Amino acid sequence: MEVRMRIFRFNPEKDRKPHYDVFTVEAQPTDRVLDVLEWIRGDVDGTLAFRRSCAHGVCGSDAMRINGRNYLACKVLLRDLGTTEITVEPLLGLPVIKDLIVDMGPFFEHYKTVMPYLVNDELPADGKERLQSPEQRERFDDTTKCILCAACTTSCPSFWSNGQYVGPAAIVNAHRFIFDSRDQAAVERLEILNDQFGVWRCRTAFNCTEACPREIKITQAIAEVKRAIQTGRVE
Amino acid sequence: MSTLKTTLTGYAGYRGREGHWAFLLHRITGLGVVLFLTIHIVDIAFVYFQPALFLDALALYQTTLFGIGEIALIFCVFFHGVNGLRIAYFDMFKPGLWSIEMQRKTTRTTLIIAIILWLPAAVWMVRNILLHNYGIVLFGG
Numbered sequence: 001m002e003v004r005m006r007i008f009r010f011n012p013e014k015d016r017k018p019h020y021d022v023f024t025v026e027a028q029p030t031d032r033v034l035d036v037l038e039w040i041r042g043d044v045d046g047t048l049a050f051r052r053s054c055a056h057g058v059c060g061s062d063a064m065r066i067n068g069r070n071y072l073a074c075k076v077l078l079r080d081l082g083t084t085e086i087t088v089e090p091l092l093g094l095p096v097i098k099d100l101i102v103d104m105g106p107f108f109e110h111y112k113t114v115m116p117y118l119v120n121d122e123l124p125a126d127g128k129e130r131l132q133s134p135e136q137r138e139r140f141d142d143t144t145k146c147i148l149c150a151a152c153t154t155s156c157p158s159f160w161s162n163g164q165y166v167g168p169a170a171i172v173n174a175h176r177f178i179f180d181s182r183d184q185a186a187v188e189r190l191e192i193l194n195d196q197f198g199v200w201r202c203r204t205a206f207n208c209t210e211a212c213p214r215e216i217k218i219t220q221a222i223a224e225v226k227r228a229i230q231t232g233r234v235e
Numbered sequence: 236m237s238t239l240k241t242t243l244t245g246y247a248g249y250r251g252r253e254g255h256w257a258f259l260l261h262r263i264t265g266l267g268v269v270l271f272l273t274i275h276i277v278d279i280a281f282v283y284f285q286p287a288l289f290l291d292a293l294a295l296y297q298t299t300l301f302g303i304g305e306i307a308l309i310f311c312v313f314f315h316g317v318n319g320l321r322i323a324y325f326d327m328f329k330p331g332l333w334s335i336e337m338q339r340k341t342t343r344t345t346l347i348i349a350i351i352l353w354l355p356a357a358v359w360m361v362r363n364i365l366l367h368n369y370g371i372v373l374f375g376g
Contacts, residue, residue, distance in 0.1 A: 068250035092245050157258060160245040161238060203261075204322050206254025206338050219254075219338070223330030230327070 003027050003078060005036060007048065008089040010096050018096070020087075021045070029079035033066055033088065037073060037100075050100035057213055060149030064100050065089040070151040070211040091154035093163065107150045110166040114174035114192055119185035136181040143176040143221050145214040152208035152218055158201045165201040166193070168208035168218045175221040178234060186234050194229045202226075253342035260346075261318050267311035302364040309356045314349040321345050 003025050010018035023040050034055055041048045053059040055074045062073040066088055067081055078086070094102035124130045146169060153159050153167030174193055178186045193199045199222055208218040228234050246259060281289035295301060321341055325332045332341075365371040 068248055092249070093241055155249065155251070157242070157245060161242040163238070203258055204254070204326065205251070205258035207249065207251045209333070209335060210252050210254065217334060220330050220333035223326045223333055226326060227330055
């Protein structure tokens with residue numbers, strides 16, 4: 001099949017404003033968008049800039065807007081896009097460094113604010129490990145799957161309109177520890193998120209859940225954090 | 236890209252599903268209700284400050300253009316209200332309902348309920364506009 005790739009281009013050293021380049025590519029329906037980008041960079045235009053690492057949906061480095069929706073380029077087959085006209089653009093709401101590469105700095109700054117690590121200053125009862133029942137582990141299993149690709153945060157209308165909003169990814173990672181029975185900093189995290197730029201900025205637009213390549217129930221996780229703040233109970 | 240441009244690009248260009256459209260419609264209908272409330276507060280203030288202007292305002296409201304605006308307003312109130320109740324119920328009582336299937340299904344249901352509530356009022360208001368502004372009797376004349 002022949003696909004027409006329209007790719008967002010911006011080189012801050014040369015361009016005053018972004019433009020789009022069009023590449024016509026012969027590809028297989030089972031090729032991924034990442035394969036096509038790799039081919040263009042390798043064989044047609046070596047200046048095309050985009051991030052990729054594992055190329056198997058685990059590292060989360062190739063999130064981008066494909067035909068107007070956030071995906072991991074390594075997880076989208078051409079045949080699943082339903083068209084041979086493909087527009088590829090960088091994630092929305094983060095500064096573009098070059099072409100499809102955005103500055104992830106603001107995203108990770110928000111991530112760091114929610115204390116995304118286990119806090120427990122007490123020694124384990126047996127001196128070796130902190131035990132947890134399967135049910136206790138299951139409680140936060142969904143939010144452990146986050147790969148920090150930023151597809152959710154950059155699909156969020158609240159984040160587009162105000163970059164101070166911590167964003168869905170940061171809340172997901174807070175949820176992962178708030179509901180972990182071994183953690184002792186749930187109260188601090190809930191206080192951090194009980195803010196106009198915390199969970200209350202979520203307008204339940206649901207783009208985050210639809211965009212998540214790991215199928216995390218993000219809006220549900222945010223609602224659970226909201227509820228924990230309202231009731232004062234982590235259930 | 237400026238924040239406003241990013242926001243508008245996302246609103247108009249992002250290919251979201253039902254949730255994205257429900258969010259946009261919720262925002263537009265909310266702004267519609269705020270616009271009505273602002274106009275309403277101003278016209279009621281005329282009663283005290285400029286009674287003659289209040290009568291002019293009432294005459295203006297009876298024009299076809301404002302009549303159509305009021306029909307749109309009724310839709311704004313119903314959609315914003317029903318969708319707001321849905322979101323509040325999910326968020327405050329049943330976070331587990333925020334699944335992709337439920338979101339898609341309940342958004343469509345919300346739109347259908349809002350239209351069902353709006354239609355009788357819309358039909359009656361169209362009938363009044365035709366009757367009073369054009370002398371056309373649809374029913375109940």
